[in-house]
Amino acid sequence: MQKGDFSKEFLEKIAATEPQWMREKRLEAYALYESLPMPHTTKDDVWRRTVDMRTQDYWRRTRRHLRSFAVDRYHPSVPNGAVSPEDVDYNEAETAGVLVQVDGQRQHTSDSEILKEKGVYFADLHTALQAQPELFRSYFMNKAVTLETALKSGNIAQRNKFDALHGAFWQGGYLLHVPKGVRVEVPLRVYIRMSEAEQADLSHTLIIAEEGSQVVVLEDNLSTTPDASGFHSGAVEIFAGQNANVTYVQVQRWNRHVWNFASHRAMVARDAQLCWVTAMFGGRLNKINQAVVLEGAGGNAKMLGLAFTDARQHLDVSTAQEHVSPHTFSDLLYRTVLKDRAQSAWGGNIYVYPSANHTDAYQKNDNLLLSERAHADTLPGLEIQAHEVRCTHGATAGKIDAEQVFYLMSRGLSYTEAEKLIVEGFFEPVMERIPLESVREELNTSITRKLVTS
Amino acid sequence: MSKDLTIKDLHISVQGNPIIKGLNLSVQQGEIHALMGPNGSGKSTLAKGLMGHPLYEVDSGEVIFDGVDVLELEPNERAKLGLFLAFQYPTAIPGVSLANFLRLAVSAVRGKGANGSEKDGLIPMREFRRELREKMQQLGVDDSFARRYLNDGFSGGEMKRAEILQLAMLEPKIAILDETDSGLDIDAVRIVGESVSQLIGPDLGVLIITHYPRLLDYIRPQFVHILLDGRVVESGGWELTQVLEAEGYDPIREKHGIDE
Ligand SMILES: Nc1ncnc2c1ncn2[C@@H]1O[C@H](COP(=O)(O)OP(=O)(O)OP(=O)(O)O)[C@@H](O)[C@H]1O
Ligand SMILES: [Mg+2]
16 A cells, blocks of 8 residues: 655645645645644643543653654555455345445445435545535535634634544545435444554545534544554534434444544534434543534433553543534533543533533533552533523543442352453443443443453 | 351451451351341451451451352452452442443353353343342332443442342342341332342341341341441340340440450
């Protein structure tokens, strides 16, 4: 496979077959990327917790986590269309469309007759750019994840070097457009794979559900080799139009050698409903920025997060629930289990703007530590500027309860079986809200795999 | 041949404080014993220590069941050997349904690869469901009980019934019931009492820890023991409960020179 690098020459090469405006958009992002310094985990507040939280005070000179990361080590691939298909496992009868991508290259797309009949557009992003330039121009990194999207910590906001990198070199990913009033009840499935070592995946997810439409997308990000190091710089943009109903599930199962940076942002219009599930199992270091914007009155967003980290994995997630319009509702529940020396930092914010009276916003983050050496930081936050608002937020972090373990063991379960049951029970409040049985099963498989590996 | 649980000169401490101080007791399969003692005398400490709770440290003494040194075993191995503890304060496990948990427990205790078990080592779902439903009916609990999260938000009475349900499903050889009657209304005591007495037979030995003779009306013990200051100071028959009812613990304390 041909490889590129993060240079201006390479950018020109990938932009050569693209419209002029896209080339300019890439160049603009590139200029920002060049101008922003590499994040510094002790100087930059918004990256402060993207570092080994136990050692940062004492071992300044050790090269840990972000400090040992070098963008230049990774190579984006050169897009040249589809390559040979790879097997993926899914139930055809329960799937409206499938897209498989390996190392930034589209391998396979198949639309069911239903999608074609209903006028749903579903294609890899490079094909879409040629076929749907207008949609692209109006939505792509223009309204949701943009170069202005900032990382925030308290009052400090900082533009994100990795969003700029993504804007300059994005490759792969997909566009899904569901026209007005079209309802697709059966899920679409997307498989994004990394296989080669030192591969950079810059996939972009763009989902546009027009007024009154309905769609379910299940996206799986996976490393096919257990120890090929990789780098993911991704973006997810979701537009739930007026009265639309969108379910988006992303399961991240990169291997433990992938550096994972992503910004996810969803815009929820008037009376629209979004059910957003984010499951995270992989990555060496993950810096995820996830926001929902309730733009239209009556909008409703449910954000469910489930994460299980082990070994020396580091997970740093910032979430935002931005209420712009009145009578909007958001409910976030994130649950993380940590094993070994894993670390997680979760910072969540609810913003209720002055225009958003009569808002309900809920937020909860819970962490379960399975080992003495695991570490979880959790920082819920509220910023309310409107009236008649109902908000609750809460956070917990605790070790596995010895009384629970004893109770289960006294009934014949081994320590391992007891621990597994307690972990499953801990995830249950998230699981029970996931509307798809097949997703719950897949997640359970990943959870079990995490529990047995050591 | 019936097996027995023999406790010899047992000493248990909690966070460095000695609680059980030289206790002797023996319970055989088929026998019913009652253990009575004032609050804080160490009844639950004994029960949890026998089951292997890591916080309850055995400093010396021995516990032998069927020739096996119980103190060497993990709690789950003790359960597999046939010991069971109905907890005074059962622990809630949110998110874990009673049925799901019990299927694992029953499979573990009856042994992997036991007759009819499935490849994953679990007893077949249909068989398990049938058995569970039957036993729930006997206990007078609703079918929906099985789907509820284990002890999570259970009323006091529901918790105790769930303990007895587990006892019925796990079919132990020796069961310790730690105040299974407290917190129950009169009807519930009757249901629990009758359910336990149905389970009683030559294969089950029971040690009932209680403050009230009420439960003992349903399950008449052959032996009654009094625990004071970490030791069994008196053992006798049914008449001992009557003495306690009439006079309380003070005369016994005095007799043995134990301060309150
Ligand atoms: N987990 C624990 N931590 C600290 N102290 C404990 C613990 N468990 C028991 N103890 C102490 O051990 C002593 C005996 O308690 P235990 O619960 O065994 O009494 P009991 O006889 O069961 O009382 P009750 O009739 O009230 O149930 C008490 O002084 C109690 O405070
Ligand atoms: Mg007690």
